[in-house]
Amino acid sequence: MxxxxxxxxxxxxxxxxxxxxxxxxxxxxxxxxxxxxxLIPEQTPKPDVYNVKFKSLEACKLGISRYPDFEYNAQGGKGSGVGKKMVGVDFNGETSVDFDVKSLYIPPLTSLTTKFLGLPLPPFLKIEIVPEIFRGIINIESGKVDLKFKAKFWFSIGSIYKAPPLLVETLLTSEESKGSLRSGNGDRLDEQGKCKLVGVATVEQIDDFLMNSFLDLPTECLAILNATIIFSED
Structure with missing residues (x-):
């Protein structure tokens, strides 16, 4: 050309x-x-630290010894904590969570929140729950929850009677918890953060003849707690 x-x-x-x-x-x-x-899509790395919010819900249960379970409405309970990604070669979702027990609130068992054999607790009877430890491991990918829970349960009848505290220490789990008298199965976290946590604990005797006899201490107790646990980056 x-x-x-x-x-x-x-x-x-x-x-x-x-x-x-x-x-x-x-x-x-x-x-x-x-x-x-x-050529390679950019991926946003997951954070190493999370804010964690806890809320207890209704339809919970508490049982002790061989007595029928208490029906317990724990709605209104709340707490906050910090979650930290577990250090390892490959992150598989396991996150260490530690709740601030000073700000953790769990509603007391009263005639307004608790029923026994279908009837509200007697007036003036109250069982306060004072948490001391609430921490453990939550897998944010599988939804598995294992939280160590330690608290004092204060039993009182108005100003007439107040027993020494019952010390309860257990592992609240989304899996199975089984003792010699009591057992229960939990549910893992779903997409909305809802879960069912169960825990069996041994309650030792206290320095109170009336409570030891009435509850047949030492014995086992069972906690079934419906809750939401929400992770956020803010």
Whole structure:
């Protein structure tokens, strides 16, 4: 193919070589102008620290010794804590969670929150729950929950009678908890953060003949707690 160029100089014919005539060394293949980030989708790394919010819900149960379970509405309980990603070669979702027990509130058992054999607790009878430890491991991918719970249960009847505290220490889990007298099965966290936690604990005798006799201490108690646990980055 020939192109004719007009100029003041004598006419010169230029012939452009075809692509097959261009030396191979003049057509190098290079990726230097392509960024690697355009080839691999950018992924936002998961945070190492989370804020964790806890709320207790209704339809819970508490049982002790061989007595029928108490029906317990724990709605209104709340707490906050910090979750930290477990250090390891591969992160599989396990997160260490520690709740601030100073701000953790669990509603007391009263005639307004608790029923026994279908009837509200007698007036003036009250069992306060004072948490001392609430921490453990939550797998944010599988939903498995294992939280160590330690609290004092203060039993009182108005201003007439107040027993020494019952010390309860157990592992609240979304799996199975089983003792010699009591047992229960939990439910793992769902997409909305709801779960059912169960825990069996041994309650030792206290320095109170009336409570030891009435509850047949030492004995086992069972806690079934419906709750929501929400993780956030803020």
């Amino acid at each position: 020939a192109f004719q160029i007009h100029s003041s100089h004598p006419q010169i014919l230029f012939k452009i070589p075809s692509f097959s005539q261009i030396p191979t060394k003049l057509l190098p293949i290079t990726m230097s102008s392509i960024s690697i980030s355009t």
